[in-house]
Amino acid sequence: MAGSVTVWLLATAAVPAAEVVRAAGVLDAGERARADAFRRAGDARDYILAHALLRRALSAVAGGRMAPARWRLAAGPGGKPVVAGGGPAFNLSHAAGLVAAAVGEGPGDGIGNLIGVDVETPGAHRPEDLGAAVLTAAEQADLAACPAAGRGHRFLRYWTLKEALMKATGDALRIDPASFGMRLDPVGLRPGGSWPADPAAWAFAERALPEGLAAAAVPAGCTLHWRLGWPG
Numbered sequence: 001m002a003g004s005v006t007v008w009l010l011a012t013a014a015v016p017a018a019e020v021v022r023a024a025g026v027l028d029a030g031e032r033a034r035a036d037a038f039r040r041a042g043d044a045r046d047y048i049l050a051h052a053l054l055r056r057a058l059s060a061v062a063g064g065r066m067a068p069a070r071w072r073l074a075a076g077p078g079g080k081p082v083v084a085g086g087g088p089a090f091n092l093s094h095a096a097g098l099v100a101a102a103v104g105e106g107p108g109d110g111i112g113n114l115i116g117v118d119v120e121t122p123g124a125h126r127p128e129d130l131g132a133a134v135l136t137a138a139e140q141a142d143l144a145a146c147p148a149a150g151r152g153h154r155f156l157r158y159w160t161l162k163e164a165l166m167k168a169t170g171d172a173l174r175i176d177p178a179s180f181g182m183r184l185d186p187v188g189l190r191p192g193g194s195w196p197a198d199p200a201a202w203a204f205a206e207r208a209l210p211e212g213l214a215a216a217a218v219p220a221g222c223t224l225h226w227r228l229g230w231p232g
Helices: 016-023 029-037 041-063 127-134 137-145 149-167
Strands: 002-012 073-075 081-083 090-095 098-104 116-118 202-209 210-218 224-230
Touching: 002 041, 002 202, 002 210, 016 041, 029 041, 029 127, 041 090, 041 098, 081 090, 090 149, 098 116, 098 210, 116 149, 127 149, 137 149, 149 202, 202 224, 210 224
Parallel strands: 002 224, 090 116
Antiparallel strands: 002 098, 073 081, 090 098, 116 210, 202 210
């Protein structure tokens, strides 16, 4: 399947407060209300910057023909967000201190809305707390065989990849993460899970940053690019 997807990553802790205020200016009324509802300032900052990053990325992919504030987003099939009235496929994710926006090159590029991205920061999910609930038996065995010092990072690799795939399909809230398995090195979807996803239909990529880990899932054959910071 042809197509191109770009993932923009933004570390948020160092973003000046004045820049966060400017970023909030491109959000719509609903987004600003959700940002205002966060009790922690860091959570509101990450939400604002994630949605502003997405809007600027959409405008960049559209060649600047639409200002970031003018994009209107809606719930598509299964509740997955889409551009209202049609537009580039996208997905976004935000964690404490790290946000991501993935955008396809445009409608009709063969991608559909099958893009997923996830970011996680170290310590957000501990394998001893969550591993048994979200990993297959083979993944749990692999994690147990990993040296203790690297176990948290390896768990995050599994988790971000699973989240990215479930977000790509729009099934993030309806699929048991332990119903399918991922392989690492090289990254891919293992065959034989109870969730009927075709391993040959998907491509995955990871990006490690000082702030955390990002993973993306796109249809096989797509070209995937990583960019750091705001779209130019």
